[in-house]
Amino acid sequence: MAAADCALLSVEEMYRADSLAMQGGVPGLTLMEAAGTAIARAIRKRWRPRPVAVLCGPGNNGGDGFVVGRLLAAEGWPVRLGLLGAPDALKGDAGANAARWRRPIQPLHPDLLAGDPLVVDALFGAGLARPLDGITRTLIEAINARDLDCIGVDVPSGVHGDSGEVLGVAPRCRLTVTFFRTKPGHLLLPGRALCGELIVADIGIPAATLERIRPATFANAPALWQEHLPRPARAGNKYHRGHAVVVGGEEMTGAARLAAEAARRIGAGLVTIAAAPAVHAIYAAGRPGTIVARIADAKALHELCSDPRRNAILIGPGAGVSAQTRERVLMLLGLAKPCVLDADALTVFRDDPESLFAAIKAPCVLTPHEGEFARLFADSGDKLARDKLARARAAAARSGAVVLLKGADTVIAAADGQAAINANAPPTLATAGSGDVLAGMILGLLAQEVPAFMAAAAAVWLHGQAASVVGPGLIAEDLIDAVPQACAELATAAHRDGHPKPARHRKAEP
Ligand SMILES: NC(=O)C1=CN([C@@H]2O[C@H](COP(=O)(O)OP(=O)(O)OC[C@H]3O[C@@H](n4cnc5c(N)ncnc54)[C@H](O)[C@@H]3O)[C@@H](O)[C@H]2O)[C@@H](O)CC1
Ligand SMILES: Nc1ncnc2c1ncn2[C@@H]1O[C@H](COP(=O)(O)OP(=O)(O)O)[C@@H](O)[C@H]1O
Numbered sequence: 001m002a003a004a005d006c007a008l009l010s011v012e013e014m015y016r017a018d019s020l021a022m023q024g025g026v027p028g029l030t031l032m033e034a035a036g037t038a039i040a041r042a043i044r045k046r047w048r049p050r051p052v053a054v055l056c057g058p059g060n061n062g063g064d065g066f067v068v069g070r071l072l073a074a075e076g077w078p079v080r081l082g083l084l085g086a087p088d089a090l091k092g093d094a095g096a097n098a099a100r101w102r103r104p105i106q107p108l109h110p111d112l113l114a115g116d117p118l119v120v121d122a123l124f125g126a127g128l129a130r131p132l133d134g135i136t137r138t139l140i141e142a143i144n145a146r147d148l149d150c151i152g153v154d155v156p157s158g159v160h161g162d163s164g165e166v167l168g169v170a171p172r173c174r175l176t177v178t179f180f181r182t183k184p185g186h187l188l189l190p191g192r193a194l195c196g197e198l199i200v201a202d203i204g205i206p207a208a209t210l211e212r213i214r215p216a217t218f219a220n221a222p223a224l225w226q227e228h229l230p231r232p233a234r235a236g237n238k239y240h241r242g243h244a245v246v247v248g249g250e251e252m253t254g255a256a257r258l259a260a261e262a263a264r265r266i267g268a269g270l271v272t273i274a275a276a277p278a279v280h281a282i283y284a285a286g287r288p289g290t291i292v293a294r295i296a297d298a299k300a301l302h303e304l305c306s307d308p309r310r311n312a313i314l315i316g317p318g319a320g321v322s323a324q325t326r327e328r329v330l331m332l333l334g335l336a337k338p339c340v341l342d343a344d345a346l347t348v349f350r351d352d353p354e355s356l357f358a359a360i361k362a363p364c365v366l367t368p369h370e371g372e373f374a375r376l377f378a379d380s381g382d383k384l385a386r387d388k389l390a391r392a393r394a395a396a397a398r399s400g401a402v403v404l405l406k407g408a409d410t411v412i413a414a415a416d417g418q419a420a421i422n423a424n425a426p427p428t429l430a431t432a433g434s435g436d437v438l439a440g441m442i443l444g445l446l447a448q449e450v451p452a453f454m455a456a457a458a459a460v461w462l463h464g465q466a467a468s469v470v471g472p473g474l475i476a477e478d479l480i481d482a483v484p485q486a487c488a489e490l491a492t493a494a495h496r497d498g499h500p501k502p503a504r505h506r507k508a509e510p
């Protein structure tokens, strides 16, 4: 699997892919036939013949619906078909497929759902332009209220392909069949939850069209970052694997300990917690493999982190919302080393985020949850309010950092426009300290010289994988212990997919 296989296409990019394929000689009618065929096949594989209601919209999504109806009816399935608008208003390929449908075309009406049929939702796909209302809304509300088996054509109608947001209303589908490549709206919430099972059907659009489109959005999968992951050199020593520093807080000492241990588990050669004298004993009583340095003041912290062997820094978990944290963040950013800023290190800039952004010169990963994001990027614009991908991208461009906007659909965005959407995180991750573990995992990868965007994306995926390894009952500490198995599964997956991890060695330390 290559990165192009996990590319996600925006609605606009998908239209480009369609038109490039057509310019390349694949007729639109052939694409539509392939789309309808893939949907009919997916339905036949999952359901026995039963009454079907195909709900068609006025565009090509509706055209796909006519193909599905024709193919299922030809095999003896009882198919009722309803259309929004007049049949003679259908244009192009949709019009051609309506003409091939020899049975009655009914106007959209709740009676189409009588007897609880299987529903094919071919109302709107990529062309969705405004919130659903009127009869389409009524029908979709009935599908949801009666929990009918519904199949989304391309997307559940009402879900925006770019953002996953629901315009008005959208059906809860059992299955969604999309074409050529996944769209961001299939992975972002609430869209993802409405898709049910997602199938990506090959409809004959050549993969080479992606070379022209150059998509910058990806599903967060190993193919995206695997080649950037480190592998311990056979004759390497611990300094070859980086030396990470976690700035320890004085109140919430658990956070830095979780982060430090996670950084070690993911392969950092050494990890030091910088601890104030008052709390040194607490840190020193933690796991013995973590180094604890006594740091009396800012000058001592500066000295510790200036050491060229110490090559990646995390500040924020348990740091405290204080002037001291703010000053330390700015001082550490001044060292121009790869940094992770989490939690309090973000909140302390709520009154003056520009001063933070101005200080970011080296690779830096900001890891806000929605609350912290709102504090730093409050003015990223109302129009982006519900579009998580666009918000994370705008924040990355504005700050110059990699922005990792957390949640069940974490988005990782880089200042150059690259972005990844993560979908492997189970909800058991919503537990205190799991964010600290994630910050430590990113830190550990930065210390091993993984580029910031790749480090953030890989850590998010491995964090989700580790949570799945643990299963129910997860607490943050368990995640750390599950990192080795998550990494081992990654290596197995790589081998299976024919991409053994290439060795990538850090240059030797002094
Ligand atoms: N272009 C192609 O080559 C292919 C397109 N395919 C299908 O074509 C779809 C895109 O087709 P279209 O671009 O025609 O778009 P749609 O079929 O999604 O919808 C466009 C039509 O719906 C109207 N509309 C949008 N929002 C509305 C609302 N809320 N209420 C009422 N009317 C509304 C628009 O004015 C327009 O008439 C894809 O989702 C996919 O299902 C597939 O057949 C594969 C090939
Ligand atoms: N419902 C959810 N499903 C999947 N992952 C989640 C969910 N809620 C939170 N997470 C993940 O759990 C972590 C929580 O981090 P954070 O909010 O910083 O909490 P804490 O500071 O307590 O560690 C993040 O990685 C986030 O993406």
Ligand SMILES: [K+]
Residues within 6 Å of the ligand: 061, 121, 122, 123, 124, 125, 152, 153, 154, 155, 156, 157
């Ligand atoms: K649809």
